[in-house]
Amino acid sequence: MIAEIIAVGTELLLGDVLDTNSRYLSQQLAARGIALCHRQTVGDNPARLEAALTLALSRAELVLLCGGLGPTPDDLTKEIAAKTLGVELCLHQPSLDRILDYYARSGRMMPKSNQKQAMLPISGGVVFPNDHGTAPGCAMEKGGKRVLLFPGPPRELIPMFESYAAPYLDALADGVLRSHYVRVFGVGESAAAEKAAAWLQSENPTVAPYAKDGEMYFRVTARGDTAAEADARCQPTIVELLSLFGDAVYGVDVDSLEQAVVDGLKVAGKTVATAESCTGGLIAERITSVPGASAVFGCGVAAYNAEIKHRVLGVPQDTIDRTGTVSAETATAMAQGVRALSGADFGVAVTGAAGPDPCEGHPVGTVFVACSSERGTEVRALSLGSRDRAVIRTLAASHALDMVRRALAIGQ
Amino acid sequence: MIAEIIAVGTELLLGDVLDTNSRYLSQQLAARGIALCHRQTVGDNPARLEAALTLALSRAELVLLCGGLGPTPDDLTKEIAAKTLGVELCLHQPSLDRILDYYARSGRMMPKSNQKQAMLPISGGVVFPNDHGTAPGCAMEKGGKRVLLFPGPPRELIPMFESYAAPYLDALADGVLRSHYVRVFGVGESAAAEKAAAWLQSENPTVAPYAKDGEMYFRVTARGDTAAEADARCQPTIVELLSLFGDAVYGVDVDSLEQAVVDGLKVAGKTVATAESCTGGLIAERITSVPGASAVFGCGVAAYNAEIKHRVLGVPQDTIDRTGTVSAETATAMAQGVRALSGADFGVAVTGAAGPDPCEGHPVGTVFVACSSERGTEVRALSLGSRDRAVIRTLAASHALDMVRRALAIGQ
Structure with a gap:
């Protein structure tokens, strides 16, 4: 099956x-083995x-459209798609009720x-409810062609896809496809890709590396007649990745580093508090x-100046005077x-220069992260380079979460 | 002039x-008033x-291609573009020297x-040197059509565009295009679009509404012979939007609500502290x-349980016992x-039920936001509905920032 995607919106072209x-x-099409x-x-x-939809329908059986399902007069994707494919739109009462209810609740x-927005293809189509907004999506079907419509906001599109479009596409696909995610923190992208190069040619499972904000994950995807068979095909590769990356792996099939930390703390019956500059x-x-x-988690303090560090967090004035606020000693305190x-089991702290300007003579990217527990306090000194302020902050926070995760693992 | 962009790479489609x-x-085309x-x-x-390039050349005078300039056999963008446009590629010795030097330096x-990569359109073209990699870009020209080629990695493409393609395009453009942004908080998207409907047909300036996370902005864009002339064309519409939305406008040409708050505090010489549940x-x-x-800003406290609210923030135990942690009284305290x-001039606080589960019997979306200053404490009671946890948190934080902004405006 060949697919095509059309993104609709003047805001995209601008x-x-x-x-x-x-x-x-x-990604969703690739995971299902549908060619794009x-x-x-x-x-x-x-x-x-x-014209774009007509072109797409001339070369693909499945067309995914996103955007232009809003209530304003320039939101015309659904009307154009229905006209082009020759499908009729009718008032879909359950969708209208949902929209009325959405407004009533607020x-x-x-x-x-x-x-x-409640005008939908009742015959020759399937409605995808919107659990996070007013615009329903839908699939229109005619003459062996299928056009799927999704709202533009990712926070509406993604859950709609997962809940309603994924099962729809899975039913069209051949067999069952299952994906698992091995998540790694603290390994450079090039180094990780080199380490994992051998798998990148593998076909069932396929292995794909992704990098974002200093984190990496590997998506391991296999096809099988059943979910269990597909899972079993993924398993040996997951085990090899775990052994390859060792304790840099912070989780398999967890959403994020913070999810791994919260889960780990819950299992251990421990708590964490944060002190952030x-x-x-x-x-x-x-x-x-x-x-x-x-x-x-009960308590976090954003201590953005020396006075609050001293007065609220009890950092000794002498430490601040002697080492400054950007130092291993201050992070520790x-x-x-x-x-x-x-009264938390773990205290984790970050202080540093996030930019755009240097701080107390330290270059942008100089960050100290400390993690304290009954076993003592550990500090990481980071040089994150002159990147964007937002990237430095994200990396610094990820290092703090990673220290808690590792401290928990040692404590097990 | 009409332009079209073609991104090349199987990694994109996967x-x-x-x-x-x-x-x-x-963005670069929009900034130059080139229609995409x-x-x-x-x-x-x-x-x-x-086929894609032929289609693009049938409907645009300027085509920008990115990706596929690498050294491997599947990098064919330049060869295809030269063939399609009918331009000859020759060895460009300065480019070959740069590539040799790039390798020698490492x-x-x-x-x-x-x-x-050094095969380039010597006659009928302009070479764009690559200061951050091996693949040069170029412009090919023939029969009134122009095809610009850029390497795929953004860290090569962006500096190449800025240094070499931007001056090339500036020399082609007609007049100057200027955009201004009127930002509004606390007005629903549909309601705002209805209010502003009259402008949406306007052509110079054009007015486009955007909504995100409970905020809205209107982009007002005009063309003129000079920047001053384009700005002057925007001005009456900006003034009308300001009068239409009144004090819901938190800024013109500011990046965000938080930027408006930080700017406003700086101007007033005031400080803010945060207390967040x-x-x-x-x-x-x-x-x-x-x-x-x-x-x-010097101090923020995340007080995620009753004990920290009492012990660190000094919320009276009696208030918590009597009204719970989700209440106007607790937010005030x-x-x-x-x-x-x-010791800040403003204290702003949020407590509520962000979901997914109700909190102390309050439905998801119940949030109290308080803003305290020497003039007293004001509270907003919000019912944000059963939306996503992330949305409720973002909206609640935006309301807190909006209260500080309004408190500052009153203080002026």
């Missing part, structure tokens, strides 16, 4: 929005959208313009982004201080 | 790589690349395969994401507490 949807949908030969992007222009009246609350934010984090303040 | 180049090039109506993505497939011999550090993280935030703890 460069106002980065198109992450096309990549996500590409072309992607197109067009603006909110009916004639050009119709105490608002539905604007009249939203009603058109240059990350300014990011570690606490990442930990509490995990549902149920309250079982393992911050971690110990927040542990004492909160 | 979803292994996120296409940031197309967005970057789109289509983008395409194709794999490393000669026939499909040739103590390696140039592999023979790299020699083809369900947002868990997000407000502090957003404030400190702004470079230079240390001038206005948290805001006052962190203001007292830090």
Whole structure:
């Protein structure tokens, strides 16, 4: 089966929005062994959208469209797709009820313009409910061609795909495809790719490396007649990756480093507290982004100046005077201080120069991360280089989470 | 002038790589007032690349290609482009010398395969040197059409564009295009679009609404012979938007709500401190994401359980016992507490149920936001509905920032 993706939106052509949807949908197609030969992007222009869809239908059986399902007059993707494919749109009462309910729950009246979002292909189609917004998606089917429509916001598109479009596509595909994710922190991308080069030619399972914000993961995907068979085909490769990367692996099939830390703390019955200078609350934010984090996290302090470090976290004034706020000693005292303040089992702290300017004479990227527990305090001194402020903050927070994860592993 | 972008690479169609180049090039074209109506993505497939380029040349005068300039046999973008446009490639000795030198500097011999990277359009073209890699880019010109080629890695493409392609395009462009952004918080997307409907048909300036995470902005873009003339064309529309949305406008040409808050605090010579329960550090993280935030922010406390709210922030035990941790009273005490703890001019606090489960009997989306200053404490009670945890946290943090912004405006 050959597929094509069309991303719709003038904001994409103006460069106002980065198109992450096309990549996500590409990955989903690749994971199902569906060939993708072309992607197109067009603006909110009916004639050009119709021409793009006609072209796509001339060379693919399956066309995925994203964007342009909103309530405004320039959101026309669904209407154009129905016209081009020759499918009729009717009022879909369950979808209208969901939209009315969506507004009612936030105490608002539905604007009249939203009603058109409930016009859907009732015969010759399947409706994909939107659990995170008002615009339903759908599949339109005619003459052996299928056109799938998704809303533009990734936070609506991704859950809709997972809940409704994935099963729809799986039913079209041959056999069952299963993916597992081996997640690694602290290994450079080139080094990891070199280490794993042998697998990149493998066909069943396939192995694909991904890198983002200093983290890496390997997606291991196998096809089988059953899920169990596909899983079994993945297993030997997962075991080899675990042995290759050792304790740099922080989890298999976990969502993130913070998820691994929260899970690990829960299993150990331990708690963590955070003291943050240059990350300014990011570690606490990442930990509490995990549902149920309250079982393992009670207290985080963003101590963004020397006075708060001293007065709230109890960093000795002498330490600050002698070593400055960007130092291993200050990081250590911050971690110990927040542990004492909160009564948590682990105290983790970050201080450094996130940029754009140097801090107390330290070049941008100089960061100290400390992790304190009843077994003592460990410090990592990092030189993260002159990267973006946001990247340095993310890397520093990831190192802090990684230290907690490793401290937990030692404690087991 | 109409342009089109073609991104080349099988890794894009597999979803292994996120296409940031197309967005970057789109922004560069928009900034120059060059209309972009289509983008395409194709794999490393000669026939499909040739068809894509032929299609692009049939509807655009300027085609930008990125990717496929590497030394391997499947890197064929330049050869296909030369063939399609009818331009001859010759050995460009200065480029070959640069590639040889690039290898020599890292103590390696140039592999023979790299020699083809120095084959360039000497007549009917312009060479764009690559200051960060081996593959030169170029512009090919024939019969009123121009095809520009760039290497795929963004760290090579972006500097090459800035140094060599930008001046090339500036010399072609007609007039100047300027954009301004009017940012609004607290107005629903549909309601805002209805209010602003009259402008959406406007042509010079054009007005485009965008919504994200409960915030909206309007991009106002005009063309003129000079920047001043284009700015002057935008001005009346900006003034009308300001009057239409009143104090819901938090800024014109500012990056974000947190940027507006940091800027506003700096101007007023005031400071803020944060006390966060369900947002868990997000407000502090957003404030400190702004470079230079240390001038206005020193202290944030993530108080994720009742004990820390009482012991660190000084919320009276009686308040917690009587009203629970999710209440206007607790939010008030948290805001006052962190203001007292830090000595900041403003204390802002959030407590609520971010989900996925209800909290102390309060449904998901129940959030109290308090802002305390020498003029007293104000509380917002929010019902954000049963949305995603991440959305509720973002909205709650935005409301907190909005309260500080409004408190500052009153204080002026």
